[in-house]
Amino acid sequence: MIILVFLLILTGFDIYLYNGIRPLFSAQASVFTGLYFLISAASVIGLILYGSTIQQAADPPPFIDQIFAFGMVVILAKALAIAPLLLQDVYRSGQWLLSSLSQFSIDSFPKSSTFFSYWAAGQWSIMFLVLMYGVAIGKYDFQVQHHSLTFENLPQAFDGFKVLQISDAHLGAFKDPAKVDKAIALIQEQKADAIVFTGDMVNNLATEASPFVEKFASLQAPYGKYTILGNHDYAEYVPWPSEKARQQNLQHLIQLEKTMGFQVLMNESASIEKDGESINIVGVENWGIPPFPQYGDLKRAMQDNDPNDFNILLSHDPSHWEQEVWGENIALTLSGHTHGMQFGIKIGNWEWSPVKWKYERWGGLYQKAEQYLYVNRGFGSHGYPGRVGMAPEITVLELKRG
Incomplete structure (x- = not known):
């Protein structure tokens, strides 16, 4: 009908x-x-x-x-x-x-x-x-965005620490794995200390990621690679013969991400140690405003963290920042999800996309009090299989102690 x-x-x-x-x-x-x-x-x-x-x-x-x-x-x-x-x-x-x-x-x-x-x-x-x-062309015009963020409570050992973020790969949109070689090379050139991926590795099926395992496994970061799940990773947008089959698809994807070298954070935290000091990478499952799923559990993810810890949150949907993260002990939240609608206009520092009518915070850096949110514009594409004025993004965030 x-x-x-x-x-x-x-x-x-x-x-x-x-x-x-x-x-x-x-x-x-x-x-x-x-x-x-x-x-x-x-x-x-x-x-x-x-x-x-x-x-x-x-x-x-x-x-x-x-x-x-x-x-x-x-x-x-x-x-x-x-x-x-x-x-x-x-x-x-x-x-x-x-x-x-x-x-x-x-x-x-x-x-x-x-x-x-x-x-x-x-x-x-x-x-x-x-x-x-x-x-x-636009779909493959990978660009690197650099930002420097200052925090008063950043441990001294992490002054100058570089976190590289990619998001929303939607690998099923790349039928030729060689098309991402430029992006893989750009990521390696940044020499990041840690690499994070903020969800939507695939459109729906775990097998979409299979041809890219070696490429993503080749990415090196001395302090680890971390990932979370986005709404598409749960594969709830296609019919399955049973819930068991969908869960098997999800577990297959998680295993492929582990083979890529990522630590998959599902409502949990990982501690990064450096010179006797530490910061936490907190990862939650997808949390979005309905109809998007709300599997994320921030309290559970931070239950073992000390109140004075420096925390970086990986949460796929930027709506989570507004709804649950404000006021929590989260210095920096990294999100994706919006893709910048894969369409926009940028003139100097001014940028516009029709996605702003749905998401107030849809791309780039935002701040409220002492908390930051960065929304990555995405690596791949979904729906419209291209990008116009909204280049696929690789983000490098350098942490500085204030």
């Missing part, structure tokens, strides 16, 4: 855009119509193939991923292209209404302008190219 409603809405938008730009191609009407609806059909078929594969709890093969990527780009570009046509129709409706009221008679509906047709066609073409760029 949901699929049928989706297809009906999609068809409505498709016909609306078609009628809006068809006047520009009157000389080649039959050719335009054929190409337009052929592309539309290919887009829908791609989405259906991808969806049916996911519904079988299977990892889509590369050719289905490519068809899905094309379909997603076409549909997103069309959705953005109808804005000029809607603007025109609202204006025309207003003209007609005012004319009718002023003359006490119903005039003919104002004619459409080819200006808006050109605008819609041009916007569709530009957005298609931009979104395809995000799929082919």
Whole structure:
């Protein structure tokens, strides 16, 4: 039923855009119509193939991923292209209404302008190219973000300690493992003291991570590698024959992460010792605002920590910081989850993404009193299989003693 409603809405938008730009191609009407609806059909078929594969709890093969990527780009570009046509129709409706009221008679509906047709066609073409760029290039444009944070209670031995964060790998989106080689090299170049991963290693299936085990295992950090689970790691978005099968998938993923060299923190803490002093890496399971799961238990994770300890919290969803972390003995929280919506604009120090309408703290560094939150914009992609203006991120946080 949901699929049928989706297809009906999609068809409505498709016909609306078609009628809006068809006047520009009157000389080649039959050719335009054929190409337009052929592309539309290919887009829908791609989405259906991808969806049916996911519904079988299977990892889509590369050719289905490519068809899905094309379909997603076409549909997103069309959705953005109808804005000029809607603007025109609202204006025309207003003209007609005012004319009718002023003359006490119903005039003919104002004619459409080819200006808006050109605008819609041009916007569709530009957005298609931009979104395809995000799929082919932007998705692999890994960038390193450096930040220095000062804390009064940081143990002296950890002054200058570098924590490298990656998040939201969604490894199922990388059908060619060699595509992450640049990122692996960049991570190694940072010579971080510790590496942390803040959840969503896969889209759903543990097997998505299998081709990448050796690459992530090659990452070295003298004070360890730590990871937590994100909402996708529990694989609750695909059907399973039984709860036991889903749990087996989860345990398989945890084992693969351990083989990569990560210590998997599930509502627990790990102590890092250096020159007789220590800090704690606290890791909780996913905690998000419903419908996202709330498996995280911060009190349990910190139950053995001393009240004077310096604590760094790994929590996948930044909503957790607002809801439970404020006021606790957590100096720094590292999160991900938002992906910066994989779309944004950055000019100098100013950055914008539509994800800000859902998450107040969606990317970068935030502070409240003496507590910091850093939200990593993500390593991989999900949904739209690309990135535009929101580069995949590797974060290096240097801890300084104030």
